[in-house]
Amino acid sequence: MSSEKVENLHASVLLNECLEMLAPQAGGIFVDATLGLAGHAEAILSAAPDVRLIGLDRDTEAIALAQRRLAGFGERARIVHANFAALKEVLEAAGVRTVNGVLADLGVSSLQFDRPERGFSFRFDAPLDMRMNAGSGEETAAELLERLSEEEIADLIYNYGEERFSRRIARRIVWKREIGEPVRTTRELAETVEKAIGRGRSKDKIHPATRTFQALRIAVNGEIEILEGFIRDAVEILKTDGKLAVITFHSLEDRIVKQTFRKLTGECSCPPRLPRCVCGAEKKVEILTRKPIAPGEIEIENNPRARSAKLRVCRKV
Numbered sequence: 242m243s244s245e246k247v248e249n250l251h252a253s254v255l256l257n258e259c260l261e262m263l264a265p266q267a268g269g270i271f272v273d274a275t276l277g278l279a280g281h282a283e284a285i286l287s288a289a290p291d292v293r294l295i296g297l298d299r300d301t302e303a304i305a306l307a308q309r310r311l312a313g314f315g316e317r318a319r320i321v322h323a324n325f326a327a328l329k330e331v332l333e334a335a336g337v338r339t340v341n342g343v344l345a346d347l348g349v350s351s352l353q354f355d356r357p358e359r360g361f362s363f364r365f366d367a368p369l370d371m372r373m374n375a376g377s378g379e380e381t382a383a384e385l386l387e388r389l390s391e392e393e394i395a396d397l398i399y400n401y402g403e404e405r406f407s408r409r410i411a412r413r414i415v416w417k418r419e420i421g422e423p424v425r426t427t428r429e430l431a432e433t434v435e436k437a438i439g440r441g442r443s444k445d446k447i448h449p450a451t452r453t454f455q456a457l458r459i460a461v462n463g464e465i466e467i468l469e470g471f472i473r474d475a476v477e478i479l480k481t482d483g484k485l486a487v488i489t490f491h492s493l494e495d496r497i498v499k500q501t502f503r504k505l506t507g508e509c510s511c512p513p514r515l516p517r518c519v520c521g522a523e524k525k526v527e528i529l530t531r532k533p534i535a536p537g538e539i540e541i542e543n544n545p546r547a548r549s550a551k552l553r554v555c556r557k558v
């Protein structure tokens with residue numbers, strides 16, 4: 242690992258677009274809530290003199306590599322091993338009350354995805370782990386599949402993977418458990434899904450297990466539950482005119498970002514029959530991206546993993 246160049250382990254998505262939106266000014270202070278390999282962080286720190294950045298990641302391996310990449314910035318970069326659900330506490334501990342911009346580039350990094358032992362990908366055979374915070378006492382994907390009922394597994398795969406064959410897949414996973422062969426590795430899961438769906442049944446070009454893997458990863462890391470709270474906390478800590486930029490990689494996440502931004506614009510969500518507003522809508526942000534920003538053809542050609550990325554940005558008012 243030490244010989245690998247950090248820069249080559251993950252290509253930062255929509256980098257120029259993020260910089261344009263966040264527009265770091267001299268002396269500004271920014272949060273990168275999903276530091277990863279610190280590509281965006283490095284660009285933010287380099288954009289203007291004396292910019293400071295607080296970077297969070299829940300993955301210790303990413304933290305170590307980010308530290309290496311940002312070492313040259315000295316005290317200007319503060320790197321914290323934390324879940325962004327604890328954003329407010331991290332800032333308080335750093336003695337920072339408000340910031341000029343927050344970036345969240347959600348999901349997994351190529352580092353996580355390309356390391357067989359992390360268990361995120363069906364391209365390798367490895368224990369079915371999928372924890373971003375690997376080595377923590379948190380439940381792995383294999384343990385989750387052993388604990389949940391058939392119905393719970395089906396709901397999870399349907400809700401987080403938008404997989405229409407979720408019931409069949411759940412049935413087969415539980416049947417494997419019942420015959421004493423619980424699904425414990427990435428290859429076993431990929432094969433179980435393929436057998437449950439039947440080869441050629443899925444009309445997509447993607448591997449039949451793609452949606453199931455995505456669903457499990459989201460569940461293991463509690464990705465959806467914390468998103469709205471994080472966006473609200475991020476807006477709280479922004480200075481007036483500060484920007485929040487969020488990059489998502491699937492429709493479920495993007496929908497939450499879109500809806501939460503909309504709620505924060507103060508748009509009333511009460512049913513029209515109510516005589517007055519009771520939803521407590523209050524204008525906190527202006528949305529700067531009516532439509533999300535997507536990568537251009539050249540970026541997708543150079544980095545196919547960017548193809549599903551969407552960037553949404555709002556400004557605190």
Ligand SMILES: C[S@@+](CC[C@H](N)C(=O)[O-])C[C@H]1O[C@@H](n2cnc3c(N)ncnc32)[C@H](O)[C@@H]1O
Nearest residue numbers: 253275277278279280281298299300324325346
């Ligand atoms: C797509 S990568 C970020 C890549 C980074 N922007 C770059 O340019 O190198 C996402 C990172 O966010 C981290 N992450 C995901 N959810 C998180 C959370 N709730 N709290 C902290 N870090 C998280 C992952 O561990 C991963 O390293």
